[in-house]
Amino acid sequence: MSNGLGEAMDPFALKTLNAERRARRAAILVTDLGDGRDRVVKEGDAVAGDLGIAITKAFRTGLSGAVDAEGRQFFLNVHLPQPRLVVIGAVHISQALAPMAKIAGFPLEIIDPRTAFTSDERFPDVIHKAEWPEDVLKHCPLDRYAALAAITHDPKIDDWPLKSALDAGCFYVGALGSRKTHAKRVERLLAMGATPEQIERINAPIGLDISAANPAEIAVAILGQVISAFRSRGLGASARGEAA
């Protein structure tokens, strides 16, 4: 298939890339701009040297671009799944969070079985489902590119999706409530089979500490924490500090 100076795109590479994208998994198409060879690198694949460093950074930032490595020029086209923000609770915070999240590029969906809360009037421009989280998420399961914020304050509604988010490896899991409320929640989640390592992944009290004093400010704190978690996916605490 070689054409001397440059090669055509390998159909297998395109099929592999599209399969990863359909499955909502991150992948980078790496093209050697010198000879035209393509290869698909999946998130977590080990790549050595300067190219590997550039690939790790590209997975984190989601930015495509040309890089020079090993004396060659490569083009990295980064395909990150569209992150999905699932909010359990059609409450005041969710009303503020919905437009903010949309602007920031995180399409949001609200799930709350309480029909008085989950109404078209209260949520005119956002996907909202007046159903139990168990029923909605069965059809549309959480994954590593989903964030889950449980903010109903009601264990009957919040607990199941929290456990489900931990099991799915969601990049962000947050739960509203004081430290005392959270301590009780931890006991219940442990009883549901969550591991201590999973419990550590829950952001509670929810949101960055910006001294938020009302629902809109709590929404800002949650969104900031979601973005921070998204940009440091799968990286240790040391690498997290390097993120711009």
Next chain:
Amino acid sequence: MPSTFLDDARDPLIIAEGWMKDGKDVAIATVVETWGSAPRPVGSHLVIDAGGTFHGSVSGGCVEGAVISEALDVIGSGKPKMLEFGVADETAWQVGLSCGGRIRVYVERLG
């Protein structure tokens, strides 16, 4: 509202794969570099079949025509090309970006 799932009807790379399955000859153009104000970000795709049908974009419509005609050459020869577009009077191409930016577009044949 952006979907969290791929839009098969509008996604250029999904369309290109479908064309390939239908036995069509296909070229894929990709924005690999931009300078200044550029209408489409790095990584954007325009896909073209041998009949000149296309989906996606590499600019706001300013240079698509030129990219499509180059893509037809690439489909014929199989050799990738790197195209560069800037303000019209500074390039060999008789087209440019009215916004004053510059872009580099890589065009390759699929298979």
